Amino acid sequence: MLSACRRREWSMGTFLSPHPPRAAGYAGRMADHVQVVTTTDSEQAAAELARGVVEARLGACVQVVPIRSFYVWEGAAQDDAEWQLQIKTSAGRLPELVEHLRANHGYDVPEIIATPIVGGNPAYLAWVDDQTRP
Numbered sequence: 059m060l061s062a063c064r065r066r067e068w069s070m071g072t073f074l075s076p077h078p079p080r081a082a083g084y085a086g087r088m089a090d091h092v093q094v095v096t097t098t099d100s101e102q103a104a105a106e107l108a109r110g111v112v113e114a115r116l117g118a119c120v121q122v123v124p125i126r127s128f129y130v131w132e133g134a135a136q137d138d139a140e141w142q143l144q145i146k147t148s149a150g151r152l153p154e155l156v157e158h159l160r161a162n163h164g165y166d167v168p169e170i171i172a173t174p175i176v177g178g179n180p181a182y183l184a185w186v187d188d189q190t191r192p
Contacts (some may be wrong), residue, residue, distance in 0.1 A: 089174030091183055092152055094145040096159055096170050097127065103164055104141035110162055116155040117145040118189035146175070148190045 094117070098104040101122070108120035121144045129136050147155055152172055159170050175183070 088149065089176055090149055091175040091178070091186055092147055092149050092172045093175055094143075094147060094152070094155060094159075094170065094172045096143050096145070096163065096168055097125070097140040098143070098164065099138070099140060101141050104143055107159070107162060108143055108145075111143075111145055111155065111158065112189075114158060115190055115192060116151050116158050117147045118186040119146045120144065146186050148187050149174075151190045151192075 096107070098107060101124070104122045108117075108122055111117040111120055123142045123144065125140050125142045127136070127138050127140045145155065156170055156172075159168060
């Protein structure tokens with residue numbers, strides 16, 4: 059299990075290794091697939107970011123979902139409508155995906171969080187691999 063510091067470093071993109079974190083209870087194996095979440099401030103920005111991810115083959119599928127976010131920014135509590143992107147990709151494409159999101163995102167400090175996928179439909183996960191092959 060990763061320490062809280064290691065988990066924070068992973069989610070902030072300061073990769074200490076090229077591999078995603080080990081999933082708890084996953085027999086010590088690295089996850090082969092990850093779901094990456096980020097948010098934007100408009101549906102159009104989300105669509106542009108999603109399209110760029112898929113066209114670059116950095117994600118097989120991006121789902122865009124309207125959400126409401128509460129957070130503190132520059133000392134003030136915020137309550138904003140946002141659009142969440144849920145990106146499914148192969149673990150090997152994660153570093154490039156994170157760099158793509160950072161370079162093309164409109165936020166100063168975008169949320170970019172990767173969660174290991176520890177199971178699922180084998181045919182779907184094979185499709186994710188096929189779609190994210192460079």
